[in-house]
Amino acid sequence: MTLPYFEIDNTKKKSTKARSGKLITPHGTIETPAFLPVGTQATVKGLSSQDLEKLGCNIIISNAYHLYLRPGISIIEKAGGLHGFMNWDHPIATDSGGFQIASLAQSTNISDEAVTFRSHIDGSIHHISPEIAIDIQQRLGADIIMSFDHPVSFGSSSSELREAMNRTHNWALRSAQSHQNDSLLYSIIQGGTFPSLREESAKFIDGINNSQGIAIGGLSLGEPKSTLWEMVDISVSSVNENKPIHLLGVGSPEDLVIGVGLGIDTFDCVLPTRIGRKGSFYTKYGRINITNAKYKADMNPVDEDCDCFTCSNFSRAYIRHLFKSQELLAYTLGSIHNLRFIMNLMSTLRLSIKEGTYEEFRSIFLSEYQPANEAKRTEQKKLWQVNKQTTNPLVPPFENLED
Amino acid sequence: MTLPYFEIDNTKKKSTKARSGKLITPHGTIETPAFLPVGTQATVKGLSSQDLEKLGCNIIISNAYHLYLRPGISIIEKAGGLHGFMNWDHPIATDSGGFQIASLAQSTNISDEAVTFRSHIDGSIHHISPEIAIDIQQRLGADIIMSFDHPVSFGSSSSELREAMNRTHNWALRSAQSHQNDSLLYSIIQGGTFPSLREESAKFIDGINNSQGIAIGGLSLGEPKSTLWEMVDISVSSVNENKPIHLLGVGSPEDLVIGVGLGIDTFDCVLPTRIGRKGSFYTKYGRINITNAKYKADMNPVDEDCDCFTCSNFSRAYIRHLFKSQELLAYTLGSIHNLRFIMNLMSTLRLSIKEGTYEEFRSIFLSEYQPANEAKRTEQKKLWQVNKQTTNPLVPPFENLED
Numbered sequence: 001m002t003l004p005y006f007e008i009d010n011t012k013k014k015s016t017k018a019r020s021g022k023l024i025t026p027h028g029t030i031e032t033p034a035f036l037p038v039g040t041q042a043t044v045k046g047l048s049s050q051d052l053e054k055l056g057c058n059i060i061i062s063n064a065y066h067l068y069l070r071p072g073i074s075i076i077e078k079a080g081g082l083h084g085f086m087n088w089d090h091p092i093a094t095d096s097g098g099f100q101i102a103s104l105a106q107s108t109n110i111s112d113e114a115v116t117f118r119s120h121i122d123g124s125i126h127h128i129s130p131e132i133a134i135d136i137q138q139r140l141g142a143d144i145i146m147s148f149d150h151p152v153s154f155g156s157s158s159s160e161l162r163e164a165m166n167r168t169h170n171w172a173l174r175s176a177q178s179h180q181n182d183s184l185l186y187s188i189i190q191g192g193t194f195p196s197l198r199e200e201s202a203k204f205i206d207g208i209n210n211s212q213g214i215a216i217g218g219l220s221l222g223e224p225k226s227t228l229w230e231m232v233d234i235s236v237s238s239v240n241e242n243k244p245i246h247l248l249g250v251g252s253p254e255d256l257v258i259g260v261g262l263g264i265d266t267f268d269c270v271l272p273t274r275i276g277r278k279g280s281f282y283t284k285y286g287r288i289n290i291t292n293a294k295y296k297a298d299m300n301p302v303d304e305d306c307d308c309f310t311c312s313n314f315s316r317a318y319i320r321h322l323f324k325s326q327e328l329l330a331y332t333l334g335s336i337h338n339l340r341f342i343m344n345l346m347s348t349l350r351l352s353i354k355e356g357t358y359e360e361f362r363s364i365f366l367s368e369y370q371p372a373n374e375a376k377r378t379e380q381k382k383l384w385q386v387n388k389q390t391t392n393p394l395v396p397p398f399e400n401l402e403d
Numbered sequence: 404m405t406l407p408y409f410e411i412d413n414t415k416k417k418s419t420k421a422r423s424g425k426l427i428t429p430h431g432t433i434e435t436p437a438f439l440p441v442g443t444q445a446t447v448k449g450l451s452s453q454d455l456e457k458l459g460c461n462i463i464i465s466n467a468y469h470l471y472l473r474p475g476i477s478i479i480e481k482a483g484g485l486h487g488f489m490n491w492d493h494p495i496a497t498d499s500g501g502f503q504i505a506s507l508a509q510s511t512n513i514s515d516e517a518v519t520f521r522s523h524i525d526g527s528i529h530h531i532s533p534e535i536a537i538d539i540q541q542r543l544g545a546d547i548i549m550s551f552d553h554p555v556s557f558g559s560s561s562s563e564l565r566e567a568m569n570r571t572h573n574w575a576l577r578s579a580q581s582h583q584n585d586s587l588l589y590s591i592i593q594g595g596t597f598p599s600l601r602e603e604s605a606k607f608i609d610g611i612n613n614s615q616g617i618a619i620g621g622l623s624l625g626e627p628k629s630t631l632w633e634m635v636d637i638s639v640s641s642v643n644e645n646k647p648i649h650l651l652g653v654g655s656p657e658d659l660v661i662g663v664g665l666g667i668d669t670f671d672c673v674l675p676t677r678i679g680r681k682g683s684f685y686t687k688y689g690r691i692n693i694t695n696a697k698y699k700a701d702m703n704p705v706d707e708d709c710d711c712f713t714c715s716n717f718s719r720a721y722i723r724h725l726f727k728s729q730e731l732l733a734y735t736l737g738s739i740h741n742l743r744f745i746m747n748l749m750s751t752l753r754l755s756i757k758e759g760t761y762e763e764f765r766s767i768f769l770s771e772y773q774p775a776n777e778a779k780r781t782e783q784k785k786l787w788q789v790n791k792q793t794t795n796p797l798v799p800p801f802e803n804l805e806d
Contacts, residue, residue: 042724046731050716071724075700079720087716297478313453313490317482321445321474328449328734 005184005212006244006265009354017236017263020353023244025091025143026182027083028058032244033260033353035251035346036061036093036268037339041070042086044339045273046332049088054309055336056343058090059143061268064136065097065104069119069126073139081141093144093268095248096133096175098168098188099151099217110150112167130174138181144246146215147175149188154222161192169204176211186213186246189235193219193227202238214239215246216264225374229258236263253282253345254371257362260349272342276334279323282341286370290334295320308340309333408587408615409647409668412757419765420639420666423756426647428494428546429585430486431461435647436663436756438654438749439464439496439671440742444473445489447742448676449735452491457712458739459746461493462546464671467539468500468507472522472529476542484544496547496671498651499536499578501571501591502554502620513553515570533577541584547649549618550578552591557625564595572607579613589616589649592638596622596630605641617642618649619667628777632661639666656685656748657774660765663752675745679737682726685744689773693737698723711743712736 008021021032037044037052039060044052052060062082067073079085082092098115101108105117105126114129128136130148137145148171150164172187179185187208191201205214216235219228228250236245244265251269259267272282279291283303288295290302298316310319310333322330352361411424424435440447440455443466447455455463465485470476482488485495501518504511508520508529517532531539533551540548551574553567575590582588590611594604608617619638622631631653639648647668654672662670675685682694686706691698693705704714705722713722713736725733755764 041728041730042721043730043732046735048712048716048732048735050712070728071699071720075720075724078700079702079718085718085721085724087721296474297481299482309451309453313451315482315488317474317478318445318488318490321478321488325444325473327444327446328731329446329451331731332449332735333451 003212003242006242008242014353014356014358016261016359018261018349018353018358019263019265020350021244021265023184023265025059025184027089027091027143030059030091031350032265033256033346033349034059034266035256035342036266037273037342038062038268038270039086040270041066042076042082044335045277046328046335047273047339049086051332051336052088052339053090055339056347057339059093059266060088060090061093061095061144062140062142063097063100064094064133064140064142064145065100065128067094067140068097068128068136069121073136076141077139081139083141091143092141093246093266094137094140094142094146095268096137096146096148096188097128098133098146098149098171099248101128102151110167112170130171131178134175134178134185138179138183142183144184144186144213145179146248147172147185147187147211149190149217151190151218151221152192154193156192158192158194158197161190161194161197165190165192165197165201169201172205172208172211176208179210184212184244185210186215186244187211188215188217188248189239190218191231193223193231195230195234198231198234199238202235206239206243213244213246215248217248219248220250220269225255228255229262232259232262232264251342252371253342254366254369256342256345257349257365257369260353261358261362272338273335276336276338277331279320279330279334280338281334282338284365284368287372290316290320291323292320302337303341306337306341307344308337310337310340406615406645409645411645417756417759417761419664419762421664421752421756421761422666422668423753424647424668426494426587426668428462428587430492430494430546433462433494434753435668436659436749436752437462437669438659438745439669440676440745441465441671441673442489443673444469445479445485447738448680449731449738450676450742452489454735454739455491455742456493458742459750460742462496462669463491463493464496464498464547465543465545466500466503467497467536467543467545467548468503468531470497470543471500471531471539472524476539479544480542484542486544494546495544496649496669497540497543497545497549498671499540499549499551499591500531501536501549501552501574502651504531505554513570515573533574534581537578537581537588541582541586545586547587547589547616548582549651550575550588550590550614552593552620554593554621554624555595557596559595561595561597561600564593564597564600568593568595568600568604572604575608575611575614579611582613587615587647588613589618589647590614591618591620591651592642593621594634596626596634598633598637601634601637602641605638609642609646616647616649618651620651622650623653623672628658631658632665635662635665635667654745655774656745657769657772659745659748660752660768660772663756664761664765675741676738679739679741680734682723682733682737683741684737685741687768687771690775693719693723694726695723705740706744709740709744710747711740713740713743 108117133148168190191197246266295316301311352358511520536551552571571593594600649669698719701719755761
């Protein structure tokens, strides 16, 4: 079966679930697997819409919660939707705001009916139900929208997870019932890191008829990578293979390469731009930190293999100088390189799938690419959790707070 | 007489000193009058070299003091000079660092021989003489370099001013004696706001044989505008009319229009980019502050008359949103608009001089353009002075500390 908005075009025999395809949205068709840069507040940090086009991005993801609070939906509607507001003519996905309400909002009160919370910006009180979350995303004019969900933090008990999952399922049904424009609605799987809950959630979400896509949520919240992939595998295996599948908030280079093999069609993550703003640049051998003293007088580009604006024009020494001097240009150049690296990686992944060489590519990539140290990563996430709990004790701790 | 590096090409009769010309430098010829955007740390804040080209900038000014301290001259030499380092093939001017040492450095000890100071970055001790300042600028590969000077703050006594002026004259002679590459050396006039000192300084500086240009320093430090223009007029009237004249650190739109009429050929100022980063945008009627609530839902461009990237692509509502959300893109868009406004203004000024309509243009421009309130401006500068005196009591207070 081929859905009218999603064509899976790889025909070669394969032993993984990697697939290439086309996702057809109101603002254009995107080739999958694809990565969606995150433009939380109607801008991918440090970049204009025109910069994104030059990077080869043709879809981004923004955030309903942030835009609802600021500048407000009526202003964006007046601009002709998010596309007009940010002058971007290509597809836009939006996250529903469930995650941000749980992680950013204050005095959050969650009932089965809806969420009442105080804005993290000005303390004003707001009320969001699944119906309102869908209405907001439709008024934003997004091409791909997400059902309203209730994610909880890694380490929650199975009873907490079950309660939040059941609520998420109910909200997914209500989201689908209220969805009424030509956007593609993705329903979000939750269930934490308990295999049985995850499977139950995936099957429930898959059973929602009037939903066009599947999103996997509630991961990359501090669990080990092996657990992340186990949950992704359970989720993908439990849903209709014809629907497009999005993995929310996951997107280091090795994650993208591995995720594609597990059947993920689209990804979004703040990581490339966030670490780019901190001087961490992707190469095929792993990240390099450009502020390292060894690059002080290094006149080579950051990455010899890269065709991006940053690598085509500037040396490691110059970029290091910009970071050490805290110049704004540093953050833009870092974001450009890392996003271009990811766009090129996705392009290579798509080609390898089409040519039946994905597994070979994955093997070479993973043997060359040195991921960020997992122990250090876990430790860092714990620190973030502590920080978040200090500032907002009522709310589960989450990553991804800046974007 | 026509100098080999400066051609004055306007032939029309005129009752002002406005003149158009060509300044020929090792990295190319620039049309004058011209404005030099400030790239203190080898970047105009928020913009790449390629952004500057698109704005129609063909010369910038950087800063020897900042680059000497960070990243260090040897690194920039290794990159092929400042042009190679920042990937900019057009002319570059550098300021010698006298102003920055006086305003930014710590524990400054000024003798007639040289200045000893502590770096404002890491507290390391440095020693700069006129000869070293020239050597640094030559090693940077700048096209236009400045003599080493000793500016003092507005409000200094005539004896302080005379001492600093005499030192500046001695240093200008030593700067000229040590200048030995094909760059154009500009010697700096000081003398504060005392007409007799200013005239004496201008005549002395004009008498230095092996110096190619005249720079007017020590102004825009808190004095009233009428005093600024009186000092500029005295300076210009006291020097050889064939040499190019640069006015240091002056550059609001009305300043550029007025300064041109007093015979200034080139200007530099951080103002367009600094205020652009704060949401203040130039229009021909004056500045507008885009963060004002009245622009919340305004879908017009910032400036209907402007052809810049910002005005061509984004609405006031979107730009206001970026500023309110403290998004990096806001600072870039503000800098782009304001610099393009200034570039267009300079282009109009050049054309009006060539066509003999400068006075008419000035009259129309000044009747339409509402400058920032002078009383408020003066008050603001006093506040900066107090702040600077608190953090660095030994050193006279100055503006322009950020760039």
